[in-house]
Amino acid sequence: MAVPRFWREIPSRYNLIGSRCGNCNKVMFPPRHICPHCRRIGKLEPYKLKPRGKVVSYAITHVAANGFEDQVPYVLAIVELEDGPRLTTQITDCDPAEVKIGDEVEIVFRRMGEEGEDGVLYYGYKGKLVKP
Amino acid sequence: MRDVAVIGVGITKFGELWDVSFREMIIEAGARAIEDAKIDGKQLDAMYVGNMSSGQFIRQEHTGALIADHAGLVPIPSTRVEGACASGGLALRQAVITVASGIHDFVVAAGIEKMTDVLSGVAMGALATAADQEWEVYVGATFPGLYALMARRHMYEFGTTEEQMAMVAVKNHQNACFNPCAQYHMKVTVDAVLNSPPVTLPLKLLDCSPITDGAACVILAPAEKARKFNDTPILITGTGQASDSISLHSRPSLTSLRATTEAAKAAYKMAGVGPDDIDLAEVHDCFTIAELMAIEDLGFCKKGEGGKVTQEGETAIGGRIPINTSGGLKGKGHPVGATGIAQAVEIVQQLRGEAGKRQVDGAEIGLAHNVGGSGGTAVVHVFKRGD
Numbered sequence A: 001m002a003v004p005r006f007w008r009e010i011p012s013r014y015n016l017i018g019s020r021c022g023n024c025n026k027v028m029f030p031p032r033h034i035c036p037h038c039r040r041i042g043k044l045e046p047y048k049l050k051p052r053g054k055v056v057s058y059a060i061t062h063v064a065a066n067g068f069e070d071q072v073p074y075v076l077a078i079v080e081l082e083d084g085p086r087l088t089t090q091i092t093d094c095d096p097a098e099v100k101i102g103d104e105v106e107i108v109f110r111r112m113g114e115e116g117e118d119g120v121l122y123y124g125y126k127g128k129l130v131k132p
Numbered sequence B: 001m002r003d004v005a006v007i008g009v010g011i012t013k014f015g016e017l018w019d020v021s022f023r024e025m026i027i028e029a030g031a032r033a034i035e036d037a038k039i040d041g042k043q044l045d046a047m048y049v050g051n052m053s054s055g056q057f058i059r060q061e062h063t064g065a066l067i068a069d070h071a072g073l074v075p076i077p078s079t080r081v082e083g084a085c086a087s088g089g090l091a092l093r094q095a096v097i098t099v100a101s102g103i104h105d106f107v108v109a110a111g112i113e114k115m116t117d118v119l120s121g122v123a124m125g126a127l128a129t130a131a132d133q134e135w136e137v138y139v140g141a142t143f144p145g146l147y148a149l150m151a152r153r154h155m156y157e158f159g160t161t162e163e164q165m166a167m168v169a170v171k172n173h174q175n176a177c178f179n180p181c182a183q184y185h186m187k188v189t190v191d192a193v194l195n196s197p198p199v200t201l202p203l204k205l206l207d208c209s210p211i212t213d214g215a216a217c218v219i220l221a222p223a224e225k226a227r228k229f230n231d232t233p234i235l236i237t238g239t240g241q242a243s244d245s246i247s248l249h250s251r252p253s254l255t256s257l258r259a260t261t262e263a264a265k266a267a268y269k270m271a272g273v274g275p276d277d278i279d280l281a282e283v284h285d286c287f288t289i290a291e292l293m294a295i296e297d298l299g300f301c302k303k304g305e306g307g308k309v310t311q312e313g314e315t316a317i318g319g320r321i322p323i324n325t326s327g328g329l330k331g332k333g334h335p336v337g338a339t340g341i342a343q344a345v346e347i348v349q350q351l352r353g354e355a356g357k358r359q360v361d362g363a364e365i366g367l368a369h370n371v372g373g374s375g376g377t378a379v380v381h382v383f384k385r386g387d
């Protein structure tokens, strides 16, 4: 991935900045450029999401995506954040067999993967189980 | 709008066709369709080509013109259509709309993908470009991963089992054994599927459709002119297409594809039929869970009962609603851009009564369902024997 393409999304990936529509109050993540509900009368502003949510579904990846080969097996999940939006993320720092639907997770900052060509290390969010 | 008929179909062998080029494949499928329609190539007016990613697979774009050129069809207009794995279905729909509108009479809808000229890791990466690169692939999602998320949630909400998913693979491999153009002529058992290597659990290797080379072609004509070419023209009575968010996490449900339900609603309405009227269907079984969700979303059974009706044999040839008699993407193979056209080829052969050992007795109305990505695009067509 080209460096500018990665750099543009840093605020969202590092700080979980999504969008909120000033017209309908809906919170969105990933950020959008137009509110799909209000379209032209919508008014989007940056919105920092609370890094907490629950697992909606999960899958244990044994055949990695390109650049993630060193991480298998890894848990891919869809997490519904307390603010409403859902995101796709890995669940990190756990035994894959532990993860269940409904588990509480905290969104944390982690190394994602690496891409050899430009030597850039990629960072972003991962989910971490919140132990009761 | 004019009624539209299929007057000719052609398809190549599906598989790892290392000795055949992109150009040879599309010419072979096209020549068979022209021969089947008994039409002179000079009569053809326009062409649509479904192709997902020749740029990534063979480093060749601009394949609309390339194909018209190599088929000896210049100067007719030739347009490539892209909607990930639904590219073929979208090309068919564009051809239907073109004939129905009266702009052209004899229109080719073709589909092709040459996937095995690159290593399988490269092919997987190319397919993943149909998912959201910034917010799915970036975090490590693969296509099997996205469908595995749907599968896990389907198991959670409805009690669907891995055995029931495996039964889709068993049935589709069984059907593929009777299809000469299928990639696999190899039966599998439930145990073999369950014990195949993990890809993204709960999906194992034999839950996944393969990487395939192949091409397919249909020729459309206005219904009133169709009988001059063919004694059993097959009418396309309904077409529907819908879009949804490209990323799975942005959709309210993980267990239903809204693009499928919307496309089906439009196609059923146009055809004036409902799910109970359909005699057989080709559905987009890129993964076994996808077939279970498709038969639910198309209305062939209640939501959540896809696994149960599959287990009870209702979707087998001879069952209540035979699904993927061709072998589906799973058994016949999945050359992504060709798949939507190959589905149409199967339905036409079935409605003509030319499907050999996989023939569904008395089939009069068939349906084809083609999905792009994890459900960002879906397209549905309804076909009817035109007696």
Ligand SMILES: [Zn+2]
Residues within 6 Å of the ligand: A021, A022, A023, A024, A025, A026, A035, A036, A037, A038, A039, A042, A043
């Ligand atoms: Zn709004």
